[in-house]
Amino acid sequence: MEEAKVTRPSGSVPVPRMRRGFKTFINEVIREMKRVTWPSRPETNRLTGVVLVICGILVLVLFLMGLLVGSALDLLLQNTR
Numbered sequence: 536m537e538e539a540k541v542t543r544p545s546g547s548v549p550v551p552r553m554r555r556g557f558k559t560f561i562n563e564v565i566r567e568m569k570r571v572t573w574p575s576r577p578e579t580n581r582l583t584g585v586v587l588v589i590c591g592i593l594v595l596v597l598f599l600m601g602l603l604v605g606s607a608l609d610l611l612l613q614n615t616r
Contacts, residue, residue: 574582
């Protein structure tokens, strides 16, 4: 892979030169996508299930916390009347 020439304007941080166009960008994206190790279908399904279960647990926890805070506020407001 060819390296981009780097210029150092006034600071010490290297800044790559703008030498690429849209077509080069697309070609680099395609090249990188070929390097990706994609998960298998069963692994994808398993991980999707894990994400859905965790989301369900979080929904349940937040719902219960809302009920708890709501009940606590109701008790506090009843005592102030």
